[in-house]
Amino acid sequence: MIDIFTVVVPHLLMGIAVWRLIHRDDLDNDPLLPGAASAFDRARRAFRPAPDKNSTPGA
Amino acid sequence: MLNLFLTAFVTAFLAAGVRRPFLFVLAYAYIDVVAPQKVTWGFLAHVPVSLIAFICAVTAWAVAENKDGIRFSPRQFVLLMLLVYCGLTTRSADFPEEAFEKWGWVWKALVFAMFLPLTLRTRLRIEAFALFMVLSVGVIVIGGGIKTLAGGGGYGELKLLVNDNQGLYEGSIISTVAVCVMPLALWLARHGTIFRPSWLVWLFAMGICFACLLMPVGTQARTGLVCAAVLGMLMLRTSKKRFTYIAVIAALGLVAVPLLPQSFTERMSTIGNHQSDQSASTRVAVWKWTIEFAKTHPFGGGFNAYLQNAVSYDTVKAEKAGDNNTAIETERIVEKGRAYHSSYFEMLGEQGYPGLGLWLLLHLMGVVHMELIRRRFAKDPPAELAWVTPLADALQQAQIVYLFGGAFVGIAFQPFCYMLVGLQCGLSAYIGRVKRAAPKPFRAPRKEAVPLPASA
Numbered sequence: 001m002i003d004i005f006t007v008v009v010p011h012l013l014m015g016i017a018v019w020r021l022i023h024r025d026d027l028d029n030d031p032l033l034p035g036a037a038s039a040f041d042r043a044r045r046a047f048r049p050a051p052d053k054n055s056t057p058g059a
Numbered sequence: 060m061l062n063l064f065l066t067a068f069v070t071a072f073l074a075a076g077v078r079r080p081f082l083f084v085l086a087y088a089y090i091d092v093v094a095p096q097k098v099t100w101g102f103l104a105h106v107p108v109s110l111i112a113f114i115c116a117v118t119a120w121a122v123a124e125n126k127d128g129i130r131f132s133p134r135q136f137v138l139l140m141l142l143v144y145c146g147l148t149t150r151s152a153d154f155p156e157e158a159f160e161k162w163g164w165v166w167k168a169l170v171f172a173m174f175l176p177l178t179l180r181t182r183l184r185i186e187a188f189a190l191f192m193v194l195s196v197g198v199i200v201i202g203g204g205i206k207t208l209a210g211g212g213g214y215g216e217l218k219l220l221v222n223d224n225q226g227l228y229e230g231s232i233i234s235t236v237a238v239c240v241m242p243l244a245l246w247l248a249r250h251g252t253i254f255r256p257s258w259l260v261w262l263f264a265m266g267i268c269f270a271c272l273l274m275p276v277g278t279q280a281r282t283g284l285v286c287a288a289v290l291g292m293l294m295l296r297t298s299k300k301r302f303t304y305i306a307v308i309a310a311l312g313l314v315a316v317p318l319l320p321q322s323f324t325e326r327m328s329t330i331g332n333h334q335s336d337q338s339a340s341t342r343v344a345v346w347k348w349t350i351e352f353a354k355t356h357p358f359g360g361g362f363n364a365y366l367q368n369a370v371s372y373d374t375v376k377a378e379k380a381g382d383n384n385t386a387i388e389t390e391r392i393v394e395k396g397r398a399y400h401s402s403y404f405e406m407l408g409e410q411g412y413p414g415l416g417l418w419l420l421l422h423l424m425g426v427v428h429m430e431l432i433r434r435r436f437a438k439d440p441p442a443e444l445a446w447v448t449p450l451a452d453a454l455q456q457a458q459i460v461y462l463f464g465g466a467f468v469g470i471a472f473q474p475f476c477y478m479l480v481g482l483q484c485g486l487s488a489y490i491g492r493v494k495r496a497a498p499k500p501f502r503a504p505r506k507e508a509v510p511l512p513a514s515a
Contacts, residue, residue: 002202002205002206002209003061003202003220004060004061005201005202005205006197006198006199006201006202006203006205006220007061007064007065007098007198007202007220008064009197009201010194010195010197010198010201011064011065011068011198013194013254013263014068014072014089014191014194014195015068015071016254017187017190017191017194017253017254018071018072018075018082018085020253021079021081021082021183021187021253022075022078022079022082024183026181026182026183027079027081027181027183027184027187028079028081028125028180028181029181030180030181030182030183030489031443032182032443032444032493032496033128033180033181033492033493033496034496
């Protein structure tokens with residue numbers, strides 16, 4: 001029981017951390033440093049769906 | 060169930076790396092610390108997950124990462140020299156087979172420490188790596204702490220997640236490493252952005268720190284107590300309310316001491332008298348042997364050279380013999396092939412004076428670099444760099460604790476400690492990039508304004 005607890009709690013937190021990291025742009029581009037996207041980043045952004053022009057930001 | 064859970068976690072972690080290549084670096088660090096392949100008995104136990112994560116991390120960095128502005132720092136160069144030197148001593152080792160076995164994981168730890176700073180390009184990456192170091196150690200210490208509280212501790216008796224007494228699952232090593240991660244856990248609670256400061260985050264950080272402090276109690280490793288004392292002294296330096304800090308530590312000590320198990324206090328009392336304890340006497344005898352060995356082998360005997368040692372010493376025991384008399388009993392102990400029980404002597408015996416010199420240089424440079432960084436941003440730092448000095452402090456404290464703990468445990472090549480070195484190099488490199496990216500004025504400002512002529 002203790003072993004299950006000690007495995008599950010940190011792994012759960014690591015899982016949440018990974019999920020949050022995936023969705024953060026500053027993982028690859030630091031706001032204090034001049035942005036220079038790699039070829040991989042540019043390709044990834046090119047394949048990302050364009051935002052809907054009719055949608056209101058924050059709505 | 061645990062088997063499936065860990066397999067699913069590792070698979071998902073590696074899959075996430077496909078989307079964000081840096082996650083492979085975190086996955087490697089996690090696998091290296093927790094060793095999920097040892098915890099499980101199924102699929103993971105038969106797959107070289109550590110090697111897979113390592114290859115993925117390096118390949119993803121080579122193919123997909125932005126490499127603008129990265130530089131090979133002097134400390135990375137020292138690491139490279141240490142790697143080459145260790146490779147050379149392995150070729151001429153006294154025990155080639157055993158030396159090659161250790162070299163099999165040492166080279167990976169050194170290469171990863173050199174590689175890590177190249178990937179730590181952003182503040183978030185530095186934070187993420189520190190977070191995964193703390194949480195990965197948490198996988199070991201949370202259970203260890205709970206078992207200690209439940210009375211399951213004892214010298215060589217505390218059952219951690221993996222019961223093989225190797226690497227971070229060895230009592231003295233986990234006690235040292237646990238104390239090392241405490242400053243990082245506190246820094247994350249104060250300055251984290253992945254888990255922002257809140258009462259829940261603080262509660263978890265304090266829980267981790269408490270579990271870390273329980274590791275020396277549970278394992279009854281004297282090294283851990285020394286490390287905790289050293290960290291307490293170092294934290295006094297950075298504490299803003301020093302008298303309050305001293306009062307709190309003293310009060311906690313007074314409350315904790317009566318609650319400690321008797322076996323723990325008895326074992327800790329042998330710190331000052333090594334002759335009454337066989338384990339401590341062995342260390343002293345092996346250290347003396349190593350000094351003599353280095354006289355005839357100044358370039359070291361290669362990895363695991365200790366296997367050729369044979370030491371003998373006397374243990375002295377004092378027992379009450381009634382009527383206020385004490386019976387002194389001396390016993391002659393002869394031992395062979397005993398480990399160094401000290402990182403300094405491990406380096407001296409295995410890598411000789413050049414290896415010891417490189418290793419000391421690597422760590423002393425770390426302490427100095429962190430000191431320079433913490434001073435640079437100590438007074439009125441810009442808001443976006445307010446986290447730098449506390450992190451430099453935490454990394455310096457962790458390293459000094461490691462250097463003290465390493466005096467009594469053979470962890471000169473412990474991969475976790477090289478992650479700490481890599482993280483320090485990453486922070487130094489990040490600060491260098493920020494400095495270079497700062498806009499420079501077109502003209503240097505004048506020291507004194509020259510008044511305009513009145514006729515103008």
